[in-house]
Amino acid sequence: MASYKPGQIAEKTVETGVAKANNPWTVAVVLGFLAGAFIALGFLLDIRVIASAPKEWGSIATFIGAAVFPVGLVLVLIAGGELLTGNMMAVPLARWAGRIKTGVMLRNLAIITLSNFAGALFVAFFFGHVLGLTETGPYLDKVVDMAGHKLHESFLQSFISGIGCNWLVALAVWLAYSTDSIGGKIIGIWFPTMAFVAIGFQHVVANMFLIPAAIFAGHFSWADYVMNFIPVWLGNFVGGSLFVAGAYWLAYLKKPQANAHPVNESPTTSSVAHPIR
Numbered sequence: 074m075a076s077y078k079p080g081q082i083a084e085k086t087v088e089t090g091v092a093k094a095n096n097p098w099t100v101a102v103v104l105g106f107l108a109g110a111f112i113a114l115g116f117l118l119d120i121r122v123i124a125s126a127p128k129e130w131g132s133i134a135t136f137i138g139a140a141v142f143p144v145g146l147v148l149v150l151i152a153g154g155e156l157l158t159g160n161m162m163a164v165p166l167a168r169w170a171g172r173i174k175t176g177v178m179l180r181n182l183a184i185i186t187l188s189n190f191a192g193a194l195f196v197a198f199f200f201g202h203v204l205g206l207t208e209t210g211p212y213l214d215k216v217v218d219m220a221g222h223k224l225h226e227s228f229l230q231s232f233i234s235g236i237g238c239n240w241l242v243a244l245a246v247w248l249a250y251s252t253d254s255i256g257g258k259i260i261g262i263w264f265p266t267m268a269f270v271a272i273g274f275q276h277v278v279a280n281m282f283l284i285p286a287a288i289f290a291g292h293f294s295w296a297d298y299v300m301n302f303i304p305v306w307l308g309n310f311v312g313g314s315l316f317v318a319g320a321y322w323l324a325y326l327k328k329p330q331a332n333a334h335p336v337n338e339s340p341t342t343s344s345v346a347h348p349i350r
Contacts, residue, residue: 075253082251083166083325086318089250090167093160094181101155105185108154109192113282115145117196117206119270124215132271139270143263146242150249150262157185157278161313162243169322186306193281201282202289213290220287223275224297228304231275235308236316238274241265242309243317275305 077085096104119138126134149156160181168178201207207216226234248261269276284298 076257077251079321080325082247083321085250086163086247086321087167087170087172087326090160090163090165091172093155094164094167094173094177096155096181098184101181101184102188104153104155105157105188106192106195107152108149108156108185109189109194109278109281110196111148111152111154111192112145112156112189112276112278113193113196114148114200115142116279116282117200118142118144120207120212120215120219124211135273136267136271139267142270143245143266146245146262146266147259150246151255151258155185155188157182157189158239158242158276158309158313159246160185161239161310162246162317165314166318166322166326169318170326182310189278190281193278194285197282197286198289201286207286208290216283216287216290217292220284220293222273223280223284224293224301226275226301228300231301231304232308232311234273234275235277235305235310236312237272237308238269238276238305239309239312240316241269241274242276243313247317247321275301275308277302277305277309280305 093101119142122141123134123138126137146156148154149159164173164178164181167173168175197207201216207213223231242265245262245265248265249258251261252258280298280301284293284301287293288295288298
């Protein structure tokens with residue numbers, strides 16, 4: 074079982090970001106669809122577990138839902154998938170390191186955004202709407218309540234919430250890269266992911282499932298969804314690309330610049346060796 078120090082994780086993440094950015098578009102679409110579906114399935118599990126919990130449980134019910142939600146990210150990182158929020162950290166880090174061009178980064182994020190949406194929408198429509206898993210009894214009430222809370226936040230609130238979300242989710246991905254052990258990866262993924270769900274931060278791919286599920290049930294509109302999607306996408310991008318990728322690039326990967334104007338030293342300090350006493 075191998076484990077890596079932060080600087081080694083940074084180097085490993087750069088290589089991962091380069092590989093993700095250079096995936097053929099067909100591979101990116103398939104893996105993006107799977108990742109969107111996996112996150113949606115994790116959210117569906119969350120809803121099915123806590124929707125009928127007694128109100129007296131309060132935040133304990135929220136914690137239980139947050140505890141099962143990470144199954145989606147576990148599937149993405151271990152079974153295989155291309156998740157937008159993870160790519161918003163790994164691919165920009167490869168760009169920060171000068172290994173890919175900005176256009177390549179933006180192309181990858183665009184493809185993964187669309188393919189994640191397709192996967193999440195598939196689960197929302199076929200499992201949530203057609204099968205009825207989000208449209209009966211307490212499950213519908215929970216979906217509408219959760220979607221309403223996200224939609225009612227202002228642009229700025231959604232943006233800041235998105236930053237907090239992907240600061241934690243990108244760290245979950247970072248921790249998954251820190252070890253070759255499946256058990257270690259699951260533990261590293263679970264804690265930060267559970268934290269963002271329990272806090273209530275907004276995740277753009279999770280919202281790709283939740284809000285359309287409410288729309289399919291006859292609540293809210295696609296215009297409402299778009300006005301949520303934009304700030305949450307931007308916030309998630311800032312959280313992953315700056316608060317994680319940018320911070321660790323500065324800490325571990327940024328090459329120090331040579332001093333263009335060295336201080337002149339006297340011969341007595343620059344060329345004469347003084348004995349250590």
